[in-house]
Amino acid sequence: MELRPILSTLRRHKLTATLLVLQAALTCAIVCNVVFMIANRVQRIGVPTGIAESELSVIPSTSIEEGENPQARHAADLVALRGVRGVQSAVAVSYSLPLDRSESSSGICPSKQALDRAMQLNTIEGSGCMQPAVYDGTPGLVGTMGLHLVAGRDFRPEDYVSQGKPAVAIVSRALAQHLYPGKQALGQSMYDGDNYIRIVGIVDRLLRPNLRTPGVDEDSMIWPQLPPGSGVLYVLRSAPGDRARILQEGSAELLKLSANRLISTARTQTYGEIRAAYFQRDTTMIGLLLASALGLLFVTALGITGLANFWVQQRTRSIGIRRAIGATRGDILRYFQTENFLIVGAGIVLGMLLAFLLNAELMQHYELARLPLFYLPMGALVLWGLGQLAVLGPALRAAAVPPVVATRST
Numbered sequence: 001m002e003l004r005p006i007l008s009t010l011r012r013h014k015l016t017a018t019l020l021v022l023q024a025a026l027t028c029a030i031v032c033n034v035v036f037m038i039a040n041r042v043q044r045i046g047v048p049t050g051i052a053e054s055e056l057s058v059i060p061s062t063s064i065e066e067g068e069n070p071q072a073r074h075a076a077d078l079v080a081l082r083g084v085r086g087v088q089s090a091v092a093v094s095y096s097l098p099l100d101r102s103e104s105s106s107g108i109c110p111s112k113q114a115l116d117r118a119m120q121l122n123t124i125e126g127s128g129c130m131q132p133a134v135y136d137g138t139p140g141l142v143g144t145m146g147l148h149l150v151a152g153r154d155f156r157p158e159d160y161v162s163q164g165k166p167a168v169a170i171v172s173r174a175l176a177q178h179l180y181p182g183k184q185a186l187g188q189s190m191y192d193g194d195n196y197i198r199i200v201g202i203v204d205r206l207l208r209p210n211l212r213t214p215g216v217d218e219d220s221m222i223w224p225q226l227p228p229g230s231g232v233l234y235v236l237r238s239a240p241g242d243r244a245r246i247l248q249e250g251s252a253e254l255l256k257l258s259a260n261r262l263i264s265t266a267r268t269q270t271y272g273e274i275r276a277a278y279f280q281r282d283t284t285m286i287g288l289l290l291a292s293a294l295g296l297l298f299v300t301a302l303g304i305t306g307l308a309n310f311w312v313q314q315r316t317r318s319i320g321i322r323r324a325i326g327a328t329r330g331d332i333l334r335y336f337q338t339e340n341f342l343i344v345g346a347g348i349v350l351g352m353l354l355a356f357l358l359n360a361e362l363m364q365h366y367e368l369a370r371l372p373l374f375y376l377p378m379g380a381l382v383l384w385g386l387g388q389l390a391v392l393g394p395a396l397r398a399a400a401v402p403p404v405v406a407t408r409s410t
Contacts, residue, residue, distance in 0.1 A: 006339045013311075017343055020307055024347025024383060027300045029354035032379040033362065034293045036371050041286045045279045047217070049098040050172070050205030052146025055088075056271035057243045058097065059250050062231035065260040070230045071162055073258070074138060080253045081234055086242035087250070089144040092232040093137035096209050097271070098220075099278040103209040104134045108190045108197075108221070110179045115191055132175050132219040133208040137235075138226060142170065142203070144237045151186045152201035159200075159224040165192070166223045170201035174218035197223070243270045300383075301390040304344070308336060308394035319401050329399035336395035337388055344387035348380045355379070 059081075063073050074092040081090040095102045109115040109129040118127035135141070142154050150173060159168050169190070176185035176199070189196040206220040234254075238246050247270070251263050276283075312319070319332060359371040 003338070003342070006335065006342065016307060016310075020303060020343050021347040021350065023300055023303050024344045024387070025350035025354055027296050028348050028351025028379050028383055029358050030296055031293050031382070032351075032355040032375045033358050033371060034289050035379070036359075036375055037362075037368065038286055038289050038293075040369065041282045041289075044211070045282050045286075047207065047211070048205060049207040049275075050147060050203065050218075051098060051271070052237065053271050053275060054240045055146065055237050055243075056144075057236045057238065057247050057250070058267070058269060058271060058274065059234040059236070059247065059254065060095070060231070060264050060267045061234060061254055062262045063258065063260060064230075064262060065258065068230065070228065071226055073230070074227060074232060076257060077234065077254055078138065080257050081236060081250050084236075084246055084249050084253060086238045086246055088237045088239075089140055090234060090236045091138045091141045091144045092227050092234055093135065093141065094227045094229070095231065095233055096133070096135055097233065097235070097274065098207040098209060099211075099275050100209050101278065105131050106134050106192055106221075107131050108175075108179065108192055110188070110190060112191050115193060128179070130175060130178050130216070130219055132171070132221045133210075135206070135220065135222045136225040136227060137222070139224075141222065142201075144235055146237070147206060148204040150202050150204045152199070154201060155224040160226055161224065162226045162228065165195055165197070166225055167195070167198060168200045169197045169221050169223040170203060171199055171221045172206040172218050173202055173204055174216075175221060176202050178216075178219060297382075297386060301386055304340060304387050304390035305394060308340065308391045309397075312336075312394045312398045315398070316401060319398055320403050323401065323403035332399040332401075333395045336391055336398060340387045340391040341384065344383055348383055351379070351383075352376050 061077065063070070065073070078090050078092060081087060094104070096104055107115075107118075107124065107129060108131070109118065109124075109127070111128075114128040118124045118129045121127055124131060139155065139157065139160060142149060149170075152170070155168070155170070159166060171179075171185065171190075179185060179190065180188055185199055186202060187199065189198045191197075203222075205218055206222070208217055208220055211217050234250070236243075236246055236250060247268055251265075251268055254261065254263060322332065355371060355376065359368065362368040363370060
């Protein structure tokens with residue numbers, strides 16, 4: 001099909017065509033960035049924690065018994081909880097689990113020299129030191145949490161301490177690589193400013209309680225320190241279908257064992273609920289962004305359809321003349337589709353530039369990553385497809401205009 005007649009028509013309707021080009025450009029720029037933001041949020045929500053999420057339940061308990069020995073209380077509670085039908089294992093941890101927002105961290109260096117360098121720089125960046133999240137708990141924590149030990153061993157009974165810092169630790173694979181890049185981390189001794197802590201095990205993945213940046217989100221370590229306080233989280237592992245019952249029966253068993261305790265019903269929950277609560281804002285944001293993108297695409301489709309209907313009405317006579325001199329319905333249909341393709345294409349070219357400019361502003365003010373190039377052709381295909389669908393109805397009506405009726409219209 002020759003483009004000259006189409007271009008000539010568009011020149012006679014410069015304002016209308018320009019407005020539609022601008023609308024397509026803005027839609028392209030905004031939708032590409034919105035889809036990129038949605039993808040980032042989805043990736044963030046889907047981050048693996050490294051634990052057996054679908055099998056874990058959590059009961060928070062704080063004893064208010066005066067003069068009570070916390071270690072004895074925890075041991076008695078765990079015996080009772082392990083006796084609940086369906087409980088495979090149970091441990092007590094301090095108030096810290098992946099994605100529960102209650103984070104305890106500690107500065108760790110691969111050597112004393114690295115710590116001295118960090119103190120000289122007044123920052124751990126560039127010194128080789130890290131600040132991982134720290135988890136503790138009673139024996140059986142690695143197995144109950146479902147952590148995958150890729151090197152070394154689990155803690156032994158003699159490793160556990162009730163006061164002070166332990167002499168050994170298990171670290172995540174990410175922390176091991178950050179502390180000892182290109183080296184074997186197992187068996188190395190980390191320095192915390194006071195003591196050396198030997199790495200006896202490495203787990204594949206263990207997410208932090210609070211996400212920071214992708215580079216350090218998995219920097220975590222476990223040390224064999226028994227929870228020192230009266231407030232703990234009892235973590236129970238069971239089959240996924242038993243969790244609701246186990247939470248109810250487990251809470252009842254704890255209260256039966258000692259009524260002088262506080263159990264928060266709001267925090268007595270499955271781990272899936274903990275994860276959902278952490279990402280609630282991200283889930284809401286995904287819904288808002290998706291609604292905005294779909295709304296913008298709908299408005300753009302309406303604009304294309306409205307303009308095509310207007311032009312069909314304005315060109316009824318010229319369409320009839322073309323039909324009378326031999327143009328087929330397919331020729332008329334292709335004319336309007338090609339015209340729309342050119343208008344939307346011009347908007348896409350401009351929209352690609354605007355997409356990068358908008359992304360630069362988002363990077364500066366909201367710490368968004370750089371927009372990958374492959375989002376642009378994806379956005380172009382969506383807009384072109386949307387344009388062709390939007391113009392299809394008016395184009396079919398134009399192609400169905402009988403030549404005789406068209407030539408008699410005034």
